[in-house]
Amino acid sequence: MTAPASAGTTEFDKESLRNHLRDKLGPDGGLFVLERIGGGQSNPSFFLDYGDRRLVLRKQPAGPILKGAHAIDREYRVLEALFPTGVPVPEPVHYCSDEGVIGTPFYLMKRVEGRVFTDTSLAELPADQRRDIWMAVARTMAAMHALRPETVGLGDFGKPGNYFERQISRWDRQYRQSDLQPIAPIEQLHDWLSANLPEDDGRVALCHGDFRLGNLMFHPTEARVVAVLDWELSTLGHPLADLGFCCMPWHTAPDEYGGLLGIDLAEMRLPSEGEFVACYMKAAPDSPPLLPFHKAFALYRFAVIFVGIAERARLGNASDPEAARFAPLAERFAIRALEIANREPHKLGPF
Structure with a gap:
């Protein structure tokens, strides 16, 4: 995706997340690295290395939001529906509606390796x-x-x-x-x-x-x-x-x-x-x-x-x-x- 920010720029309790994932995904084997992904105007995203899994976490923003905005649950539902089809989407891994874990609903998906172009002129390419x-x-x-x-x-x-x-x-x-x-x-x-x-x-x-x-x-x-x-x-x-x-x-x-x-x-x-x-x-x-x-x-x-x-x-x-x-x-x-x-x-x- 885009360059990760410092691992310290999370806005929630990382240990609470780690405990939740231990129950849902099993032990992490001592590898739990969370990095904020820079950029974006919407749902905050993070790279998460959890054991041998390379994941992305997406969550709602903290604080008040407009009604109907930041529909994390709908995002996850689409990933579940489209992943078996030929439309390319990341593989969904886990959805959590419990705000008590990190303060907002969130979901996990597998990290996809590739290129994202933010410059519509594609000047960086030949x-x-x-x-x-x-x-x-x-x-x-x-x-x-x-x-x-x-x-x-x-x-x-x-x-x-x-x-x-x-x-x-x-x-x-x-x-x-x-x-x-x-x-x-x-x-x-x-x-x-x-x-x-x-x-x-x-x-x-x-x-x-x-x-x-x-x-x-x-x-x-x-x-x-x-x-x-x-x-x-x-x-x-x-x-x-x-x-x-x-x-x-x-x-x-x-x-x-x-x-x-x-x-x-x-x-x-x-x-x-x-x-x-x-x-x-x-x-x-x-x-x-x-x-x-x-x-x-x-x-x-x-x-x-x-x-x-x-x-x-x-x-x-x-x-x-x-x-x-x-x-x-x-x-x-x-x-x-x-x-x-x-x-x-x-x-x-x-x-």
Whole structure:
């Protein structure tokens, strides 16, 4: 995943965890090493060496959280459902709902070895490898959407029908739970989305909810996804919600959470948004077309997510100690979505 932080940066009683795991997994043989994984805005994660097991621990953040956020139990359920399928996920090991152990629910999964790319331009890779990485993203997403939820025990993982209508309502509620000052572009965008809902076509798939390059782990040497990570926002929904979300880099600038807007894609040997979407459509030939609505909706959701990050930073329980720096992006992402909605070219430079 990402570089581990100091082993001393845990926020809970390690001996309590060790005692719990001794009961569940057996003795550790004297090897119990816990290291915080740096980065991330959501559920805190840790590398755990327990005996001969190389694991990852994921938990809810400490302190107050917004209702419905940080759904650790749902994450674990998805891993259990998908691990036997061809969709690459880490192997689930143990789920604990008892907050008395480390202060919040948590789960363990086996550690997967591979590469995670947080730079959407893939500048660290040779130019001739960048396109293949992005095409692997598209194909993996299509494979996930091809699964029938009821066949993997997820038929009740979300409500059927009217997905986008329900999601707009949900994210509006989450936005309004925050004590931050109102953000006019987010509220304008909410109104546009509500007025431009596409007709419900009845499609239902497992949606990741945060399907982007940084949440995928790739084979150490090949352009192949070996694990899809961070399933806390997953639900049953419309597959174009994930596709629109994954298209965000083409509509945001490098200083806006690492987008591609303004980068010379041809010079960097990166695919255009159209080429990326075409790769997905080839792997999902019965998919309806991706509309401006789907991309604007994706940016709206991420804008509200940034509101949540800013709120956690204000409350002092964000996973990233520098999370406050992301607060301005809530408004910026809403502006980008309104540019799409109004079919205006994206503006570069200061707002």
